Amino acid sequence: MIRVLVFLIALAFLAGGFAWMADRPGDLVLTWMGYRIETSLMVASVALIVAIIVILLLWSILTSLWRAPGSFGLFLRHRREMKAQQAISRGLIAVGAGDLKLARRAADEAARLQPNAPLALLLDAQSAQMAGDRAGAERAFRAMTRRDETRLLGLRGLFIEAQRRNDPAAARRFAEEAVKASPAALGWAGQAVLDERCAAGDWAGALDAVEAMRKGLDKADYRRKRAVLQTARAQALQEIDRDASRDAALEAVKLAPDLVPAAALAGRRLAEAGDTRKARRILERAWEASPHPDIAEAYADVRLGDSARERLARMQKLADKAPGEREGALAVARAALAARDFATARAALDPYLAAPTQRVAALMAEIESAEHGDTGRSREWMSRAVRASGDPVWTADGVASDHWLPVSPSGRLDGFEWRVPLAEIGNTRPVIEVMPPEPKPVPSEPEVLPFVPEPAAKTADARADLPASPAEPAPETAVAAAPAKAVPEKPAEPVIPLMHAPDDPGPGAAVDGEPEPGALPAADGQRRNKIKDLFR
Numbered sequence: 001m002i003r004v005l006v007f008l009i010a011l012a013f014l015a016g017g018f019a020w021m022a023d024r025p026g027d028l029v030l031t032w033m034g035y036r037i038e039t040s041l042m043v044a045s046v047a048l049i050v051a052i053i054v055i056l057l058l059w060s061i062l063t064s065l066w067r068a069p070g071s072f073g074l075f076l077r078h079r080r081e082m083k084a085q086q087a088i089s090r091g092l093i094a095v096g097a098g099d100l101k102l103a104r105r106a107a108d109e110a111a112r113l114q115p116n117a118p119l120a121l122l123l124d125a126q127s128a129q130m131a132g133d134r135a136g137a138e139r140a141f142r143a144m145t146r147r148d149e150t151r152l153l154g155l156r157g158l159f160i161e162a163q164r165r166n167d168p169a170a171a172r173r174f175a176e177e178a179v180k181a182s183p184a185a186l187g188w189a190g191q192a193v194l195d196e197r198c199a200a201g202d203w204a205g206a207l208d209a210v211e212a213m214r215k216g217l218d219k220a221d222y223r224r225k226r227a228v229l230q231t232a233r234a235q236a237l238q239e240i241d242r243d244a245s246r247d248a249a250l251e252a253v254k255l256a257p258d259l260v261p262a263a264a265l266a267g268r269r270l271a272e273a274g275d276t277r278k279a280r281r282i283l284e285r286a287w288e289a290s291p292h293p294d295i296a297e298a299y300a301d302v303r304l305g306d307s308a309r310e311r312l313a314r315m316q317k318l319a320d321k322a323p324g325e326r327e328g329a330l331a332v333a334r335a336a337l338a339a340r341d342f343a344t345a346r347a348a349l350d351p352y353l354a355a356p357t358q359r360v361a362a363l364m365a366e367i368e369s370a371e372h373g374d375t376g377r378s379r380e381w382m383s384r385a386v387r388a389s390g391d392p393v394w395t396a397d398g399v400a401s402d403h404w405l406p407v408s409p410s411g412r413l414d415g416f417e418w419r420v421p422l423a424e425i426g427n428t429r430p431v432i433e434v435m436p437p438e439p440k441p442v443p444s445e446p447e448v449l450p451f452v453p454e455p456a457a458k459t460a461d462a463r464a465d466l467p468a469s470p471a472e473p474a475p476e477t478a479v480a481a482a483p484a485k486a487v488p489e490k491p492a493e494p495v496i497p498l499m500h501a502p503d504d505p506g507p508g509a510a511v512d513g514e515p516e517p518g519a520l521p522a523a524d525g526q527r528r529n530k531i532k533d534l535f536r
Helices: 002-023 041-097 100-113 118-131 134-145 148-164 168-181 187-199 203-212 219-237 242-255 260-273 276-289 293-300 308-320 326-338 342-352 358-371 375-387 421-425 456-464 522-533
Strands: 027-032 035-040 393-396 399-401 417-419
Touching (some): 002 041, 027 041, 035 041, 041 100, 041 118, 100 118, 118 134, 118 148, 134 148, 148 168, 148 187, 168 187, 187 203, 187 219, 219 242, 219 260, 260 276, 260 293, 276 293, 293 308, 326 342, 326 358, 342 358
Antiparallel strands (some): 027 035, 393 399
């Protein structure tokens, strides 16, 4: 609307000018080189306007002719770019579809049309990875590192290729270069540097790596990683420099008060230094957040030289801070057993005797043996421990450990969790019934009785008639069939598997040497064998 209004105003001014000139006629006389030109002012004005238009047209034609070679070259270059973009599009789609022949042909065409284009280099690397040409892939990735816009992508590709050929030194070098180029923006590079330093036990270097990643991490994740690393550093220094170990443990507790290993270690170091009050405060806060036997053990030793009765009173006070917890009852029962207060020990474990865990049953066996010297009752409780449900242990990657470790077997920082191992893989423990032997007269010759299995229905009916004891569950079958192992679903592959070669299993795949999902952890089987050895 504004343009129309401006056009109308200009047209009105032009018409008014012509009308003004028509109302005031005049003559224009031009004498040049013996020629005399005489005309009216209106005709001269029109002739001037026509001359200007002709001059502009001639200038435009001459300019177009002058620029014709450059314009033709620009047209050809634009045409090559369009063809290259189409070839790159076909190639990337072929990579996602797994068509190696089409991908290589498109990569060659894109390299011919645009040899240094970022997407052309990416397509070249992807097609080379599909064909198993590692040298070609590395050559394309190195070409990417020479360009600012593709430098990080090239370093990422070289890092993965170094991992594929099992060259950790080169992989570490590429990751460190990527961290220097972008300290906070690249999580994979910082994580690779962190994992490498954790695997080497370089906790100071790992702390520096976490500091470099700080801007790219949320506050809670940063505090947790730093707390775990400070705990690992405190454990490494506890035999070398007790003061530095205590300071590192205290910083870890400040960052993550619920981190059990940090709280237990800080409590022990403070108790050694004589700061009992601060040690108790740290251990009590950690216990309220996560009751754990390591916390209870450190709390029991918080004041050296105490009698068994004083330790029992202290453990009862700690258990009252988290009522109803099995770990509190176990801690009180063990302290009472050390103080020879068997009634308190039995009272603490009484709520858990109907369905005891392995530790509860084993502790009851110790109580029976220490109080009455009753070998039969002790063996009975140990037999129940064999088939009892498992207790929580430090578990990571399907492997159980007797103590906390900062790095899991697969190299994951803070991978160990306090949980029942079988609960993580969704399996159940096979039930094994081990009954104490009945006394029999010794025959003159060894008696060998053949084993005749009873029908399952008859055994089930016979055992169903037996009364159930309130303190002991009804006996179960000798060996219950374990449920079928669940087959994990394969993760969906991306349409364009960037940076993954055909032989790269990608995320979620099984790693050589790790147990399959559903397999029993090694430490769990070892614990069961130790219990069985008590009957031999």
